[in-house]
Amino acid sequence: MNLIAIHSRPIGDQPIQTANARELHAFLEVGKDFSSWITNRIEQFGFIANIDYVTFHQNGGKGRPTIEYAVTLDMAKELSMVERTEKGKEARRYFIECEKRAKEQPVYSVASASKLVGELAILECYKRLLNPSPSSQVAMLAHIAEFLTYTLRFWLENIEQEIGGALLTALERDKFYAEFNVEGLLRADSAARAQYYTSALQNGWQNRNDVRKKENLPPFQGGDVFTVQSNMIPLDQLGKAAARRGGEIHPLPRLERDSDNRRGAQPASEAAAGRMDLSAVR
Known part of the structure; x- marks a missing residue:
C-alpha cells in the first residue's frame, strides 16, 4: 500500500x-x-x-x-x-x-545520500568499463541517458529539495531554487557539439551567449542577439534582396543559339573585329 x-x-x-x-x-x-x-x-x-x-x-x-x-x-x-x-x-x-x-528501516541523511550518488556513479562507470557492449557513441550516450533517468534523477531531485528546504529562508525561496544541470553528462564529442550549436545559431533558437554558457565560457557584449542564415532565398526574391542590400544584378551573357550558328551567323565579337580591320585598310 x-x-x-x-x-x-x-x-x-x-x-x-x-x-x-x-x-x-x-x-x-x-x-x-x-x-x-x-x-x-x-x-x-x-x-x-x-x-x-x-x-x-x-x-x-x-x-x-x-x-x-x-x-x-x-x-x-x-x-x-x-x-x-x-x-x-x-x-x-x-x-x-x-x-x-x-x-x-535506516534513515539516510543528505550527506549519506550524496555519498550514495557518488558510489552509484562509480559502480556504473566500472560496469561500462568491464562490459563495453555499446560499440558506437550513440549507444553509449543512450546508456548514459538511461543511467541519468532511472538512477541519478531520483537522488538529484531529493538533494534539490533538501537544499531548498534546509539552506534557503522563506524569503530566499521566493526568488531562488536549486536545480542540477545534468546536460554536461550528455555531452557528445566536439564535432557533434559543433554541429548541434551550428544548427541552433543558424535557425535562431539559441544565441552565441547561450552556446558559450553551455561551454562554461563567459558571455560577450552583443552575443545575446538571435540570428538566422539568409542565403536560402527564393529565386523570385533575388533581385529584391540585392536591391535591399544596394547591390546590382548583372544579366548572364547571351548564349549563341544553335540556329544562328547553322546559318553561318558571325559572332558579335568577330564582327566587331572585322569592322576594325576594314577601317584600318581605308
Whole structure:
C-alpha cells in the first residue's frame, strides 16, 4: 500500500519522515483549493513551521515554482483525522503503518545520500568499463541517458529539495531554487557539439551567449542577439534582396543559339573585329 509518497526530510536537527501536503489534499478530496486549505488548517490547529512542517519550492516546469509543504507524519495524521471522512480514516491508518515501517528501516541523511550518488556513479562507470557492449557513441550516450533517468534523477531531485528546504529562508525561496544541470553528462564529442550549436545559431533558437554558457565560457557584449542564415532565398526574391542590400544584378551573357550558328551567323565579337580591320585598310 503506497497511498502517498513518504520522504525523509530534515526538520529541526534530524531527518524526519514527511508527506507532501498537496498530495494528501488530493487524496482526501477536499472541496477547497490547496493553498486555502493548508493555510486554514495551520492557523486552526496551531501547527508550527520547522517543527510540524517545512516549506520548499518545487519547479513544475511551467512558470513560477510552487510552494510545497512537507508535513510530519503526526501532522499528516491529524490533518487526515479532522476531515471526518472515510478517506481521512484510510489516510490516518496508512500513516500509522508508515511510522511502524520507518522504525524498522535506516534513515539516510543528505550527506549519506550524496555519498550514495557518488558510489552509484562509480559502480556504473566500472560496469561500462568491464562490459563495453555499446560499440558506437550513440549507444553509449543512450546508456548514459538511461543511467541519468532511472538512477541519478531520483537522488538529484531529493538533494534539490533538501537544499531548498534546509539552506534557503522563506524569503530566499521566493526568488531562488536549486536545480542540477545534468546536460554536461550528455555531452557528445566536439564535432557533434559543433554541429548541434551550428544548427541552433543558424535557425535562431539559441544565441552565441547561450552556446558559450553551455561551454562554461563567459558571455560577450552583443552575443545575446538571435540570428538566422539568409542565403536560402527564393529565386523570385533575388533581385529584391540585392536591391535591399544596394547591390546590382548583372544579366548572364547571351548564349549563341544553335540556329544562328547553322546559318553561318558571325559572332558579335568577330564582327566587331572585322569592322576594325576594314577601317584600318581605308
